[in-house]
Amino acid sequence: MKKAEIKLTIELDDNNVPENITWESTDAENKEALAVKSMMLALWDHNYKNSLRIDLWTKDMPVDEMKRFFYETLQTMADSFLRATGETNIVEDLRDYCAHFAEKMEITETK
Template structure:
C-alpha cells in the first residue's frame, strides 16, 4: 500500500492571523513548499457524522481573488459531488447557482 502525505505550514502574526500559507506533498514532483493565499479543508468524521473544517486565508488575500476562490470551489464541489453520487439534477442546480454567484460577484461580464 502506498502512503502520501500533505503538509500545511501556516505562519501567523502576533494576533494569530495567517501571514503565509505553504503546502507540500510527498507525491509532488516539486518537493519544495508552495505558497498559497487561501485554503479550505473539509474532513468527514464518520464517528460523529459531521464535517470538520479549516478555512484560512492570508491577510493580504485580495477580495476579488477571494470571490473567485469561492466561485471555483463551489464549481469543483459540484464536480466532486457528481463523481461521488451520480446526482446530475442537483449538480445542475448547483451550476445554476454558481452562474448566479458569478454574476452577482461580477466575475463574468
C-alpha cells in the first residue's frame, strides 16, 4: 500500500495569530514547502457523524483574496460533491449561488 504525507506548518505571533502557513506533500513533484496565505481543512468523523475543521489565514491575507478563496472553494466543493454523489440538480443550484456570491463580492474572472 502506498502512503503519502501532507505536512502543514503554522507560524504564530505572540497572540497566536498565523503569520506564515506552509504546506508540503511527499507526493508532490516539488519537495519544497509552499507558502500560502489561507487554508481550509475539513475532515469527516464517521464515529460522531460530524465535521472537523481548521480554517486559518495569515494576518496579512488581503480581503479581496479571501473573497476569491471562498468563491473558488465553493466552486470546487460543487465539483467534489458532483463526483461523490452524482447529484447534478443541487450542484447546478450551488453553481448558481457561486455566481451570485461572485457578483455580490464583485469578483471578476482572473486572466
